[in-house]
Amino acid sequence: MDFSRADGGSYTDNLIGTLLAIFGNLLVSISLTIQKYSHVTLAGTKDSRAFYCTKTWWCGFVLTCLGEGANFVSYAFAPLALVAPLNAVSVLSSSILGLIFIREKSKPKDFAKRFGLSVLGVILTIGGTYLFVAFGPNSHEKLKAENIVKHIVGWPVLLYLLLEIITFCLLLYFYKQHRANYLVVILMLVALLGSVTVITVKAVSGMLVLTFEGTMQLDYPIFSVMFVCMVASVIFQARFLSHACKLYDSCLIASVNYILSTILAVVAGES
Structure with a gap:
């Protein structure tokens, strides 16, 4: 099957860039949740250590570096206009992780409602991602x-x-x-x-x-x-x-x- 286009782009390149961007943004959202958990844990105890002295914060920092590394590589395969909007993955996953693991400002009666909205957002994001890959900008200049x-x-x-x-x-x-x-x-x-x-x-x-x-x-x-x-x-x-x-x-x-x-x-x- 030929995935190339007349303009020199490639569906395969778009797909690789998209998957890398999704993976990177997932890691970034996980890292934000871990770092928030580190701050919350320190605030709830008598531990006088700075946040950057905790293992959990550094774990989140490492995941941030890995996630941004995946995002970095994705720009080499896909156009900027395709990769940038995929940050929505980080928004949705951060919302779900925050609800599940930290319960950020969420009353029990509101949890199911917010979780349901987050799942709906995930479904819409998956659909939007498919449309981006299938019909979005497919060629980008090779930057010498x-x-x-x-x-x-x-x-x-x-x-x-x-x-x-x-x-x-x-x-x-x-x-x-x-x-x-x-x-x-x-x-x-x-x-x-x-x-x-x-x-x-x-x-x-x-x-x-x-x-x-x-x-x-x-x-x-x-x-x-x-x-x-x-x-x-x-x-x-x-x-x-x-x-x-x-x-x-x-x-x-x-x-x-x-x-x-x-x-x-x-x-x-x-x-």
């Missing part, structure tokens, strides 16, 4: 080092990065100086960093794939720049998400983070 440089110095990307840096600095000022620990503020910082991660991940994964195919891309300076920016953005995202997990429910975090991250990721990818 020269093409990446051309994209970055283009005015759409420069304008987007300028606006993002200004917004990030303003939010960080209020977050640090005025103790603005609001969920939207924290997750907006995460989403802004996430949009940088999306750009850099797409670039790094694309250059790695071309290198494995025989076209060396790792000796270009742009690869090192993209790799450093990718690692830095992921580390700071993990830090902000950990703080959010300490203050808010993981299912709420996943829901708001999905909305903000998906919007900014798609905008960043299209710019």
Whole structure:
């Protein structure tokens, strides 16, 4: 059976990218639940240790790294517009895991209702995922080092990065100086960093794939720049998400983070 299209894309590549994205987002949702459990456990005991001194928190951190690694590889196989919306998997699984294992703000009479809605969301997500794979964007540009440089110095990307840096600095000022620990503020910082991660991940994964195919891309300076920016953005995202997990429910975090991250990721990818 031929899965190729005239535009050079491949249903098989889409399927691989989709499965990797689903697996990665499942791991991320599990990690959020574990880290939330770590914070809840410490808050309910007289243990004076910091959260990063517990085994459960580090277990969640490792799962976050593995999940983001799977998401990283998925960008090499499927278009950004296909991978980014699959963060919905993390929203639904976080909601279900939070209800089952942590019972976050859930009265017994509301548990069945919320669980039923979560199951309905899973069914709709599975249907939507199938439609994405079958009818979604199927081709994406193979990013060579020269093409990446051309994209970055283009005015759409420069304008987007300028606006993002200004917004990030303003939010960080209020977050640090005025103790603005609001969920939207924290997750907006995460989403802004996430949009940088999306750009850099797409670039790094694309250059790695071309290198494995025989076209060396790792000796270009742009690869090192993209790799450093990718690692830095992921580390700071993990830090902000950990703080959010300490203050808010993981299912709420996943829901708001999905909305903000998906919007900014798609905008960043299209710019």
